[in-house]
Amino acid sequence: MKETTIPVIGMTCNHCKASVESALNELDGVTNATVSLADNNVTVTHEDVTTERLVDAIEEIGYDVPSA
Template identity: 40%
Template sequence: MCDSCSCGTNTGQDAGTIDLQTTPIETVYSVEGMTCGHCASSVTGELSKLDGVVSVDVEVSSGSVTVRSTSPLDRETVRGAVDEAGYQLVGA
């Protein structure tokens, strides 16, 4: 039965066994100006500071930055972090 609102709906499982873990959201960004591992480390460091970021993977050769987060990230917040690292987020 639903314990949260007392509506009487049969949930088919005990409230204590519900798995609230969610799959991270994966977003791929394009970043200009990275040329080496230090560049990747700078971008990773700044993006990792953002709330909800679980992991950051950078591919320097393509400028691809994959960010996994617990919730969608605001693009302007991501842009600010990339700018802080000294690089430019490509696109609107």
């Protein structure tokens, strides 16, 4: 099991939090996704899911992920 934390730009409310968590939790291999609005990030517990796929799922629903 891996844990990945990804910064997310544009989350401002509980609806944003729920949208990002839902999009990530729907991916095969994701066990849990938890957004921190205070820290502007999401922590994802997963197996066999690339960081690129996690970022794609976030960007597909309209949020930005700053490049490293």
